[in-house]
Amino acid sequence: MSRFPVKTSLLLVVALSAGGAGGYWLAQQGHAPASAAPASTERKALYWYDPMVPQQHFDAPGKSPFMDMQLVPKYADDADSAAAVRIEPGIQQNLGMRLATVSRGKLDRRLQVTGVLTFNDRDVALLQARAGGFVERAYALAPGDVVKAGAPIADILVPEWAGLQEEFLALRGAAEPALLAAARQRLLLAGMPAALVEQVARSGKARPVITLGSPIAGVIRELEVRPGMSLAAGAPLARINGLGQVWLEAAVPESQAGGLKVGQSVDARLPAFPDRPVSGTLASILPENDQQSRTLRLRIELPNPDGQLRPGMTAQVSLDLAGQASVLQIPSEAVIRTGKRNLVMLAEDQGRFRPVEVRLGQESDGLVAVLHGLDEGQRVVASGQFLIDSEASLKGIEVRTAEPAATAPAVHEANGRIVEISDQGLTISHGPFNTLGMPGMTMTFALARPELAAGLKAGDRVRFGVSQGDAGLVIEQVSKQEDRP
Incomplete structure (x- = not known):
């Protein structure tokens, strides 16, 4: 009866529990010379090696220069078995090994990131003094107050307007319409709003004091008005930011931003309103990349008709990333990530397993795309692959690379x-x-x-x-x- 299943079982259990030392003991036992074997069937050694450094070959037996142990022979009739690890089906079942098939399909992704609400800098109104004057009255407002469109901000006295209005009213009874039109034009050129000019013309009274109101509905970001202060023409009085639409700014890793498209729909959930998801639009992907975090900033527009979304709130953002139409994919758990390369254990006939280097693509929902190294229909180990990888290393099995040999390094x-x-x-x-x-x-x-x-x-x-x-x-x-x- 063959001793191979027993040796394989011992090999796997000891490799799992004792690592390299167990592998060396098994290698010594497996290659111990059979004293009863006839001389005519003596096996030919290709080279000798240290199980702890299997990639180093020696032409003659002796003591390892790396460890305090004897070199182990590699025989000619082991050449084929050295290229793979063989495990009996019963042992595979006892170890709970699972296999997965390399399949082809669409790998969509859904990216979850955290964002912060900010003001919409495109919805800003600036209130300025159109002519030099004095602040007669400042209404009870402060930065951060929410105002409606037309809400009074300050009453301004403009002495220059008083004289021009009196001149205009004096010419109303003149027989020359051209003079009256010229006087009206002077009022407009002096910075007086057209609505105020019409009011003066209808009432027949000069109005040197004008009430300045908010151009839009929103929140007061800046307010530079105090009673009694003097104003120069063009002096900024207030800056109002609209709240009808807010921005949601989020950062995504640059490696996962390839499937984003401007204009796509975005879902957001705010802790302040957990039962009310908000749908928005990806307005832009900002051109500058953060060199420290390696992320790209996104600007998402969210409607805010009731004004309850306030800048500074946080939100959980869900982004659908377009996946490749047809890619090879395997379970993410099947990949052994060494830091330098990615390996999988390829399952072959008769219980044989071989390490293969793969080049990976995008990853989502427990699946990862394989760009090179595997073919559709092949089977890989999804559970227990680390044990097989340890035995393959002890046996000195070379990994099949993911790139063709003629490919020059990038x-x-x-x-x-x-x-x-x-x-x-x-x-x-x-x-x-x-x-x-x-x-x-x-x-x-x-x-x-x-x-x-x-x-x-x-x-x-x-x-x-x-x-x-x-x-x-x-x-x-x-x-x-x-x-x-």
Whole structure:
């Protein structure tokens, strides 16, 4: 009877509980020479390796230079099994392993962010003095008061208007209509409102004192009126902000803003009115990106007919982001995120599992899009994949990369100033890498080729490009820039 199921069960349990040391013990047991085996069936070793450093190969047996243990042989007839981890179906069931199928479909997203209500800066009215005069009366108002359209703000005495009105009234009985029209025109050019001119013409009395009212309904943001103060022509008296529509400002991560469209509908819920959701419109995506938080600011217009939405209130915002029409997708829990790359355990025939590197796209509701690395219909491990990944590492199984071998690494560019040149590379104080989503900082980059540092010195301004890999960020290109005057 084959001993393989028992060995596999022991291998998985010990790898889960004891990590690398258990893997080494199992490797020693699995590769212990069978003393009873005849010489004619002696297995051929391809190389020897340390189970703790499986990627390093040795041509002869001996003691590991890394750990206090003997090197383990890798046999020729193990070449095929070394490319994958095999687990018997019964053991898969005992471990509670779940598999998921790579499917194709539309991956819509719904983004939840928090926003703050602000005033609508497009709905602003400024009240000014049209001519020099004096404040006869200031009505009982203060910044923050809500007023209706036409509500009185102040009574202003304008001496210049008094003389012009008397001249106009004196010419009303003149036989020359042209003189009367010219006098009326002088009133208008002096800044007198047309309604006041008509009132003077009807009443036949001069009105040097005029009551200034609010041009629109809203809240008084600024008020610069006090009784007895003198005014110059054009002096600002009050600034009123309308409340018929308010803005809701929110920030979204730049990596998730690709599906937003100006004009789309937005749902908002306010803690002040939990039972009354408010629907608005995405008015604009502001062009400036926050370099610290890597977010984009949104401006959402919300109707406020009853005036109950007040600036400063917070709201929970729901945004529907357009998903790609047809993408490969797998459960998010199936992905092993190492920080440098994303892996999945691909299920093959006869209980074999192989690590595969994948390139991921957008993520929503427990699903993530796979841009490269998998094909539709393949199956991946959704539960228990970390155990298989540990055993694959101990066996030295190489991960199948997500990108074709001929694909050149992407180069990300930024500007900076050289701080130091050393054997480790260039230490550069650089600006943000926009394509990496990385803010500006000072760090040391290795050089892809030593000759890239030729002709450079500390203090030089440079434009440089880096590639990203398992070894970190490596400078692929660099060019010296002229200092700005």
